[in-house]
Amino acid sequence: MNTLQDVQNSPSDLAVDIDRVGIKEFRLPLVVRDRDAGLQHTVAIVDLGVDLPAAFKGTHMSRFVEALEAWREQTPEGPVPALDYASMRGLLEDVRRRLDARRSYVKFRFPYFRSKAAPATGSIAPVAYDCTLTGELTEGEHPLFTLEVDVPVTTVCPCSKAISRGGAHGQRALVRLAVRMTRFEWLEEFIDIAERSGSAQVYSLLKREDEKFVTEQAYDDACFVEDVVRRVADNMKAHPHVSWFRVEVESFESIHCHNAFAVIERACSAGQGNASREKRPALRPLLSVLTFLCLLGLSACSAHDGGTGPDISVSGSWENSVSWER
Numbered sequence: 181m182n183t184l185q186d187v188q189n190s191p192s193d194l195a196v197d198i199d200r201v202g203i204k205e206f207r208l209p210l211v212v213r214d215r216d217a218g219l220q221h222t223v224a225i226v227d228l229g230v231d232l233p234a235a236f237k238g239t240h241m242s243r244f245v246e247a248l249e250a251w252r253e254q255t256p257e258g259p260v261p262a263l264d265y266a267s268m269r270g271l272l273e274d275v276r277r278r279l280d281a282r283r284s285y286v287k288f289r290f291p292y293f294r295s296k297a298a299p300a301t302g303s304i305a306p307v308a309y310d311c312t313l314t315g316e317l318t319e320g321e322h323p324l325f326t327l328e329v330d331v332p333v334t335t336v337c338p339c340s341k342a343i344s345r346g347g348a349h350g351q352r353a354l355v356r357l358a359v360r361m362t363r364f365e366w367l368e369e370f371i372d373i374a375e376r377s378g379s380a381q382v383y384s385l386l387k388r389e390d391e392k393f394v395t396e397q398a399y400d401d402a403c404f405v406e407d408v409v410r411r412v413a414d415n416m417k418a419h420p421h422v423s424w425f426r427v428e429v430e431s432f433e434s435i436h437c438h439n440a441f442a443v444i445e446r447a448c449s450a451g452q453g454n455a456s457r458e459k460r461p462a463l464r465p466l467l468s469v470l471t472f473l474c475l476l477g478l479s480a481c482s483a484h485d486g487g488t489g490p491d492i493s494v495s496g497s498w499e500n501s502v503s504w505e506r
Contacts, residue, residue, distance in 0.1 A: 195234040200285055202229030203244045208252070210290060211262040212311075215366065219262060224290040230281035243278045250274065263288065263313060268325060272317035287314045292329075294371075298383055298390040299397070305385035307332075309371060331355040331371050333378025334394070335431055336402040350398055351434040353378060353405060359416060360424030374427075377411035379403050405429045409442040417448050424448065 210224040228244040251271045252260070268286070276284035293306040312328035333353050341348035355374040375381045380398035383390065403411075409429040416425040426445040433439055 191235065191237065193237070197234045198232040200229040200283075201232050201239050202227065202285070203241055206245065206248065208248065208288075209260045210288065211260050212290070212292060213262055213264060215368075220293065221260065222290045222292065224288040226289075227285075227287040228275060229285040230275060230279040231283040232281070239279060239281075244275065247271065247275045247278050265325070268313070268315045269317070269323050272315050272323055276317060276319065282319045284317050285315070287312060294368075296381075296383055298386050299381075300389040300393040301387045303385045303387060303390065305383070307382065307384050327358075327367070329357060329367065329371065331357065331374035332382040333375060333408065334380040334382055334398050335405070335408060336379045336398045338402040338404060338407075340435075341399065341402045348399060348402060349433075349435045350379070351432050352382060353408065353429055353431040355408065355412060356428045356430070357412060358426040359419075359422050361421045362423055365421055373415045374412055377408050377415070405431045405440050405442040409444050413444040413446065417446065422448065 204227045206226045206228070208224050208226050210222050211219045212222060214220040226248065228248065230239060232239050248271075251267070251274065254270075271286055272284045275286065276282070289310070289312045291308040292311045293308050295304050296307045297304050310328075310330045312326075314326040314328075315323055316326075317323040331354070333355055334350060335353045336348050336350040338348075355377065357370055357374050359370060378398075379401045380394045383394070386394065409427055412427045412429070413425070416422050416427065424447045426443070428441060428443045431440040
């Protein structure tokens with residue numbers, strides 16, 4: 181049998197290192213860990229990549245899919261794997277080994293659903309939050325994990341309220357939150373902070389009593405994007421385990437042909453923030469919660485590293501992500 185030529189391993193025409201090369205938009209059934217329900221099934225869009233030295237013409241794209249399939253078959257959950265520290269690290273290590281690379285990269289994008297009760301009637305329906313979990317591993321170093329979550333809220337314009345004879349314009353806004361932590365925290369806590377920072381929350385199911393409640397609540401707490409981003413930042417600075425955060429708020433203006441946005445990014449000493457807490461009415465706690473770094477993952481990591489465990493953090497750039505660092 182004739183051996184087929186391995187073109188990818190042939191010399192490169194231009195001796196330039198490539199930072200990242202791989203596959204994108206690969207769809208995969210996935211399980212995310214839910215604190216109350218245990219597990220939640222979803223579908224992820226996966227990107228996989230590695231670095232490529234200047235000496236090689238190309239990478240072997242099929243090996244990325246092989247790595248994902250091997251990961252699915254070897255996980256305890258079976259053909260639908262669950263995301264946690266141990267499984268993510270295993271996938272990154274396998275990708276780096278299969279591609280003989282120095283650095284490996286994986287990104288999972290998926291919707292996460294939380295059951296949410298309407299404020300007046302208590303009617304329950306799911307709300308979707310777009311999440312992105314990214315992992316990076318460099319040879320000889322500990323992995324870095326990043327999480328991005330988008331949280332929708334409602335805002336009412338204070339200027340419109342002040343100058344109008346009756347009413348004010350309102351719109352949906354999106355809070356994109358990223359934090360770096362010194363220890364593990366539930367994602368639900370940060371979603372709640374974002375939802376409390378707008379004029380009102382967003383719901384999937386509202387009856388007339390609920391719509392009246394949300395409309396009046398938003399009108400009574402009119403706020404600019406500047407107000408929302410400051411409220412989130414205030415909570416982040418006061419959080420006992422946050423060492424870095426980035427928050428962006430984008431308002432989809434209802435009477436303008438453009439959007440408005442505001443961004444705050446800070447490094448801070450965890451637990452030493454001087455920001456005051458907002459004195460706002462407590463909202464009904466949400467019951468379901470997502471954790472990407474489950475307790476089993478923490479235990480496995482702790483055992484591997486002599487009991488020290490990971491330094492869990494959330495980080496990001498313009499991609500607004502959450503990371504767990506070790």
